[in-house]
Amino acid sequence: MTTPDHIPPADARSRHTGEVFDAARAEAAVRDLLIAVGEDPDREGLQDTPARVARAYREVFAGLYTDPSEVLSRTFDEDHRELVLVRDIPIYSTCEHHLVPFHGVAHIGYIPGQSGAVTGLSKLARLVDLYAKRPQVQERLTSQVADALVDKLDPSGVLVVIECEHLCMSMRGIRKAGAVTTTSAVRGIMRSNASTRAEALGLLRGT
Numbered sequence: 001m002t003t004p005d006h007i008p009p010a011d012a013r014s015r016h017t018g019e020v021f022d023a024a025r026a027e028a029a030v031r032d033l034l035i036a037v038g039e040d041p042d043r044e045g046l047q048d049t050p051a052r053v054a055r056a057y058r059e060v061f062a063g064l065y066t067d068p069s070e071v072l073s074r075t076f077d078e079d080h081r082e083l084v085l086v087r088d089i090p091i092y093s094t095c096e097h098h099l100v101p102f103h104g105v106a107h108i109g110y111i112p113g114q115s116g117a118v119t120g121l122s123k124l125a126r127l128v129d130l131y132a133k134r135p136q137v138q139e140r141l142t143s144q145v146a147d148a149l150v151d152k153l154d155p156s157g158v159l160v161v162i163e164c165e166h167l168c169m170s171m172r173g174i175r176k177a178g179a180v181t182t183t184s185a186v187r188g189i190m191r192s193n194a195s196t197r198a199e200a201l202g203l204l205r206g207t
Ligand SMILES: Nc1nc2c(ncn2[C@@H]2O[C@H](COP(=O)(O)OP(=O)(O)OP(=O)(O)O)[C@@H](O)[C@H]2O)c(=O)[nH]1
Pocket: 095, 096, 097, 136, 137, 138, 139, 166, 168, 169, 173, 174
């Protein structure tokens, strides 16, 4: 049986610890957490929950087990030296402070470099997914995507904008549902040339 591509293979190793995903440990931890919050993990509705949550975490944190080079390994040469922009890529990530989701959209644009190397459009979405599927803060997610593109494609410029609602600000704490956080990372000509950046931002906003 092959593993679906949103779940890492069982022998994949974490980029932080070098270890494989420890399902038994995750299950035990969820069972303990249920007890700690005052639940009975043996009542009927919760009996399968630790195993379910472990499987869900394996998927939600799959990006800890994937190397960005794999995502951007295939490039092709096109004689296109102008902006490529994919807008409104839906993303789900997990706030590393509270382990609750933040979600929204990512917009990723780049201008190919002298080599003319471009990547498949889906790879841009795969790249942001890879970094989103880790415990994250939005600023780091944004710059990791920009830096990976710089590293692997050697583009003239990169612009990444991410807009998300953080459930740690909506469902608890300050409880400001609907507040949207915008972060951006610009590299190369997108940083140094204001009119190039303005053109990309205009396209991003659909103006
Ligand atoms: N900069 C940044 N902050 C984030 C992100 N996700 C969550 N936070 C914030 O991380 C902070 C953690 O603050 P703490 O004071 O340590 O935690 P807390 O007591 O739970 O804070 P409150 O959320 O204000 O109740 C909060 O202000 C969150 O809003 C993120 O992606 N980027």
